[in-house]
Amino acid sequence: MTLWQAKLLNRATRLRLAHRRLPDEARANLSVLDGVSGRALASAQRYVVVDLETTGLDHTKDRVVSVGAFRVVDGHIRLGEVFNEFANPGRGIPVESIKVHGITPDNIRDARPAWEVFRDFLTYLGRDIVVAHFARFDMFFLNRVMRAQYGMRLQNLVVDTVLMCRAALIEPDPYGQKKGAKRCSLDALAARYGMEVPERHTALGDALATALILQRLLPEMERAGWKTLGDLVRVAGVQ
Amino acid sequence: MRPRKDWPNHGSVRLSCLRRGGMSDFPLPRIKDFLQSVVPFDTMKETELQRVVGLMDLAYFPHGEVIIQAGEDPSKNLYVIMNGSVRVTLPRQSGEELLVDVRGEGDTFGALSLLQGELALFTVTAQEDLLAFMLPDEPFRDLVRDNPVFKRHFSFSLARNIDAVRHAADHHTTQMTGTETLGLDAVLTGSRVHELMSKTLLTCLPVTPVKAAAILMTQRKVGSIMVCEAGGRPMGILTDTDLRVRVLAAGVAPDVPVAEVMSRSMKSISPQAFAFEAMIEMARHGVHHLAVTEDQRLVGVISDHDLTMVTGSSPVGVMKEVAKVSSLEDLAELPRRMNRVMETLLRLGGSAEYMLDVLSEFNDRLTVRLIRLTQNAMEHKGLGPAPVQFSWLALGSAGRREQALHQGQDYAVVYANVPPDREEAVHVWFSEFAGRMIEGLSSCGFKGTSEAVMNDALLCCRSEAAWEESFMAWIGGAHPPALAMAAKYFDLRAVYAETGFVEMLWNKIFNAIEANRDFLGRLRLAGPQTRPPVGFLRQFAVDHDGAYLDRLNLEEVALQPVVGAARIMALDQRLRQTNTLERLGAVTRLGLLKDRISDDLYEAFSFVTLLRIARRLEEGHNGKDEGAYLDPADLNRVQRKMLKESFQVVSKLQEFTAQRYAQ
Numbered sequence: 001m002t003l004w005q006a007k008l009l010n011r012a013t014r015l016r017l018a019h020r021r022l023p024d025e026a027r028a029n030l031s032v033l034d035g036v037s038g039r040a041l042a043s044a045q046r047y048v049v050v051d052l053e054t055t056g057l058d059h060t061k062d063r064v065v066s067v068g069a070f071r072v073v074d075g076h077i078r079l080g081e082v083f084n085e086f087a088n089p090g091r092g093i094p095v096e097s098i099k100v101h102g103i104t105p106d107n108i109r110d111a112r113p114a115w116e117v118f119r120d121f122l123t124y125l126g127r128d129i130v131v132a133h134f135a136r137f138d139m140f141f142l143n144r145v146m147r148a149q150y151g152m153r154l155q156n157l158v159v160d161t162v163l164m165c166r167a168a169l170i171e172p173d174p175y176g177q178k179k180g181a182k183r184c185s186l187d188a189l190a191a192r193y194g195m196e197v198p199e200r201h202t203a204l205g206d207a208l209a210t211a212l213i214l215q216r217l218l219p220e221m222e223r224a225g226w227k228t229l230g231d232l233v234r235v236a237g238v239q
Numbered sequence: 240m241r242p243r244k245d246w247p248n249h250g251s252v253r254l255s256c257l258r259r260g261g262m263s264d265f266p267l268p269r270i271k272d273f274l275q276s277v278v279p280f281d282t283m284k285e286t287e288l289q290r291v292v293g294l295m296d297l298a299y300f301p302h303g304e305v306i307i308q309a310g311e312d313p314s315k316n317l318y319v320i321m322n323g324s325v326r327v328t329l330p331r332q333s334g335e336e337l338l339v340d341v342r343g344e345g346d347t348f349g350a351l352s353l354l355q356g357e358l359a360l361f362t363v364t365a366q367e368d369l370l371a372f373m374l375p376d377e378p379f380r381d382l383v384r385d386n387p388v389f390k391r392h393f394s395f396s397l398a399r400n401i402d403a404v405r406h407a408a409d410h411h412t413t414q415m416t417g418t419e420t421l422g423l424d425a426v427l428t429g430s431r432v433h434e435l436m437s438k439t440l441l442t443c444l445p446v447t448p449v450k451a452a453a454i455l456m457t458q459r460k461v462g463s464i465m466v467c468e469a470g471g472r473p474m475g476i477l478t479d480t481d482l483r484v485r486v487l488a489a490g491v492a493p494d495v496p497v498a499e500v501m502s503r504s505m506k507s508i509s510p511q512a513f514a515f516e517a518m519i520e521m522a523r524h525g526v527h528h529l530a531v532t533e534d535q536r537l538v539g540v541i542s543d544h545d546l547t548m549v550t551g552s553s554p555v556g557v558m559k560e561v562a563k564v565s566s567l568e569d570l571a572e573l574p575r576r577m578n579r580v581m582e583t584l585l586r587l588g589g590s591a592e593y594m595l596d597v598l599s600e601f602n603d604r605l606t607v608r609l610i611r612l613t614q615n616a617m618e619h620k621g622l623g624p625a626p627v628q629f630s631w632l633a634l635g636s637a638g639r640r641e642q643a644l645h646q647g648q649d650y651a652v653v654y655a656n657v658p659p660d661r662e663e664a665v666h667v668w669f670s671e672f673a674g675r676m677i678e679g680l681s682s683c684g685f686k687g688t689s690e691a692v693m694n695d696a697l698l699c700c701r702s703e704a705a706w707e708e709s710f711m712a713w714i715g716g717a718h719p720p721a722l723a724m725a726a727k728y729f730d731l732r733a734v735y736a737e738t739g740f741v742e743m744l745w746n747k748i749f750n751a752i753e754a755n756r757d758f759l760g761r762l763r764l765a766g767p768q769t770r771p772p773v774g775f776l777r778q779f780a781v782d783h784d785g786a787y788l789d790r791l792n793l794e795e796v797a798l799q800p801v802v803g804a805a806r807i808m809a810l811d812q813r814l815r816q817t818n819t820l821e822r823l824g825a826v827t828r829l830g831l832l833k834d835r836i837s838d839d840l841y842e843a844f845s846f847v848t849l850l851r852i853a854r855r856l857e858e859g860h861n862g863k864d865e866g867a868y869l870d871p872a873d874l875n876r877v878q879r880k881m882l883k884e885s886f887q888v889v890s891k892l893q894e895f896t897a898q899r900y901a902q
Contacts, residue, residue, distance in 0.1 A: 075299065
């Protein structure tokens with residue numbers, strides 16, 4: 001994935017939706033890549049680090065129950081600009097999932113449906129770059145709602161901390177011998193950096209852990225020679 | 240390059256999404272809990288703390304990154320360390336850095352320059368990977384303004400502003416910190432040399448006759464005159480004392496040019512330097528005046544009097560009093576006051592080097608004063624004045640200018656050679672003198688006036704010839720077992736000198752060593768061979784053999800090896816410095832030690848010394864006497880880490896000297 005590809009896809013989406021009537025937040029989202037320069041420093045970008053909790057891991061039937069996000073600007077995590085909300089999955093929460101994230105049906109009884117939560121999230125996100133750990137998972141759920149609601153994917157750049165970690169931290173493993181080692185899991189990285197992750201397995205707690213890891217990975221990426229936004233998207237960009 | 244910064248912020252949903260979730264109010268209780276354990280945030284109400292947390296950023300700095308650079312714009316944030324540690328250092332004019340403090344979890348930094356709004360005073364560097372909360376300028380100021388607890392906590396730093404001292408009448412600040420602290424504080428960091436120096440200068444050319452200079456001084460009612468070249472470059476200074484000692488007493492004619500009688504040891508300092516640094520320079524060189532120069536031109540003079548004016552009870556203030564005291568009882572009172580001053584200094588994060596300089600300068604002055612008082616007392620008793628010229632030498636830690644408070648002292652009296660028939664009478668006088676001095680020193684709080692020291696002191700009261708003989712015997716290897724005891728004699732320094740004996744002795748020592756190179760190896764083996772522990776585990780220190788120690792003698796494991804190694808290398812290189820840090824610096828400049836190891840040693844030695852001074856002060860407070868021992872369980876995380884690193888450097892040095900001075 002390159003910045004150029006992302007912009008090309010964005011151009012195609014804009015052409016396709018040119019004559020469609022779209023809500024403001026979706027219209028604004030279509031232009032988030034305008035003026036983004038691949039030569040800008042990656043460490044000086046604005047990021048939104050997001051984590052979703054779901055009713056399970058089956059993407060055909062599971063739904064989002066909680067969205068947590070932190071904004072990272074100039075490498076600083078903004079503790080005041082937090083996004084943290086439950087979403088009503090419209091179905092029951094399996095007991096196994098409750099055990100993981102501790103969200104009970106009581107918590108979500110009064111929560112709004114996912115599309116409304118994501119509508120607010122789009123406003124919160126603005127033009128910032130989305131960061132997630134195993135981003136494909138979170139993006140799948142997010143984009144499913146986006147497609148149903150607006151007929152398009154999220155247009156922001158998306159960066160995966162797992163890919164950053166593989167590129168900058170982990171020695172290459174061409175034969176896949178260490179594949180099962182989970183060397184890039186949140187827990188493994190937290191242990192590597194000696195971090196104590198508060199409120200692990202809540203959407204916001206995991207988002208914070210990911211943000212803390214992003215703070216450390218950005219300088220590591222720089223050390224490895226990937227200094228610009230273009231480099232970052234090429235190495236760790238996800239669609 | 241921050242291309243997106245000026246874009247409209249679409250997502251300022253500050254905390255607005257939190258209410259609906261139905262979770263506890265701040266979504267991350269652990270972060271709030273952490274701040275609740277930090278002084279002074281611990282006193283905040285829950286709701287207020289939540290508001291403040293929402294204003295904070297969480298920043299990460301990889302180790303080695305400079306967070307605040309001294310001399311640059313003031314800090315824009317208050318930093319609260321969540322994880323990791325920082326070094327706070329003061330860059331000195333000479334380019335070296337002075338370690339002022341190490342801060343760890345739960346400590347704050349950046350408040351000083353933020354509140355003062357002046358250029359940052361200290362450099363703050365991440366010593367380990369650092370995770371810190373940042374509270375921006377505006378809300379922090381609001382907090383300090385509106386919250387009395389914050390005001391009190393951070394005005395301790397605010398008081399560093401010289402303005403605070405000038406308005407010492409402001410009961411607010413005075414009550415909170417006490418004037419004593421305030422004054423000292425201000426001198427340390429608040430004011431710069433150009434604010435305190437006298438700018439109305441009295442100068443004369445080097446060719447001016449002494450008499451004309453004296454008349455000028457009398458007219459202007461000042462105690463000194465600066466001697467400058469026609470271009471304005473200062474050459475020296477002529478003081479009242481110089482007029483008395485070098486002109487009148489020496490019988491010099493009043494029409495000789497001042498250049499011939501002025502003190503040439505004029506040290507200069509930049510007007511931008513901190514008053515703190517001026518104090519260090521004065522204490523180090525034992526001078527009362529410094530020339531303030533800019534581009535080699537004289538712009539002012541700063542004297543210790545100028546410093547005393549703003550300090551009230553500062554080290555300099557107490558030191559000044561030493562000269563005024565006329566009875567032993569009054570003199571014995573001063574060390575107690577000095578201890579209090581030192582304690583404040585330590586609390587404010589004084590550096591080890593500075594504290595040792597100040598302390599030894601104080602002890603020297605005290606000793607000189609005591610010599611005068613003792614001489615007077617003996618004359619009073621009809622024992623007569625000193626029969627011959629003599630010098631009072633400091634040995635061991637006192638000789639190295641490294642004595643901490645309440646520490647045993649090693650001194651020696653050396654008197655001029657006399658014909659054998661007078662020897663007996665002269666020795667009797669000096670023995671009496673030494674006895675009285677020891678008594679006087681012990682009443683001033685110097686420890687160790689036991690019988691043994693007494694005898695030792697009497698033993699050390701000898702003629703120049705006898706002294707020389709002992710040194711030659713040690714170097715020549717006549718009494719090998721005596722060498723362990725003798726090492727401290729090679730740190731000798733004259734505190735009070737009527738003769739040039741010490742200079743002559745050094746030359747003889749160096750020449751003798753040249754002829755007996757194996758002496759250095761013997762000296763090394765005579766010293767303690769203990770190796771420092773490798774690290775810490777829970778409440779124990781872990782030995783090289785893996786043994787657990789619940790008591791740690793810092794003196795023995797970390798300081799003595801460095802002191803010993805520096806001594807051997809200095810003797811090897813014919814260096815007369817006695818101070819360990821100066822010795823290390825000098826041998827490094829000669830290329831004997833690598834810069835990196837030397838820097839590390841400097842830090843290690845300073846840190847351990849500081850720790851040791853702190854313990855001594857604490858003991859003095861609690862009335863406890865635990866000797867040199869330290870319980871590793873009492874150390875905090877940062878101290879353990881620093882100590883561990885210090886030990887590693889010391890081990891390296893030991894290996895180096897063992898190789899170079901193998902026997």
